[in-house]
Amino acid sequence: xxxxxxxxxxxxxxxxxxxxxxxxxxxxxxxxxxxxxxxxxxxxxxxxxxxxxxxxxxxxxxxxxxxxxxxxxxxxxxxxxxxxxxxxxxxxxxxxxxxxxxxxxxxxxxxxxxxxxxxxxxxxxxxxxxxxxxxxxxxx
Ligand code: FES
Numbered sequence: 001x002x003x004x005x006x007x008x009x010x011x012x013x014x015x016x017x018x019x020x021x022x023x024x025x026x027x028x029x030x031x032x033x034x035x036x037x038x039x040x041x042x043x044x045x046x047x048x049x050x051x052x053x054x055x056x057x058x059x060x061x062x063x064x065x066x067x068x069x070x071x072x073x074x075x076x077x078x079x080x081x082x083x084x085x086x087x088x089x090x091x092x093x094x095x096x097x098x099x100x101x102x103x104x105x106x107x108x109x110x111x112x113x114x115x116x117x118x119x120x121x122x123x124x125x126x127x128x129x130x131x132x133x134x135x136x137x138x139x140x
Contacts, residue, residue: 019077032065035113042075047061090125098118
């Protein structure tokens with residue numbers, strides 16, 4: 001089976017059986033994004049804890065939303081990838097990381113589909129840091 005086909009099957013699997021598509025009780029961060037050109041929307045929320053080295057980590061993460069196969073599958077894959085990652089590691093994720101994650105080469109319009117969830121997640125984490133840590137760093 002070709003790599004492309006494997007990626008497509010994985011994408012469809014995440015779309016049909018989304019991981020982490022649930023609400024988090026009393027979340028530490030929350031953010032939503034909306035794509036006005038298609039109406040798709042995604043929200044991501046989660047819990048953050050400081051580990052024994054003083055590093056902030058996302059210890060629970062969930063998403064909700066409605067949209068195209070790519071946007072929903074990307075959100076599912078992203079939440080899987082980010083569970084237990086540090087807040088700073090997540091803030092360093094960019095478009096290339098997302099394209100690698102979903103395994104697709106996309107044009108500018110469909111690129112928005114994979115970035116919607118990342119933008120929501122990063123915005124939520126930046127707001128959290130601004131509120132509770134007082135500093136942010138993020139590459140776009
Ligand atoms: Fe709307 Fe993909 S078509 S985000």
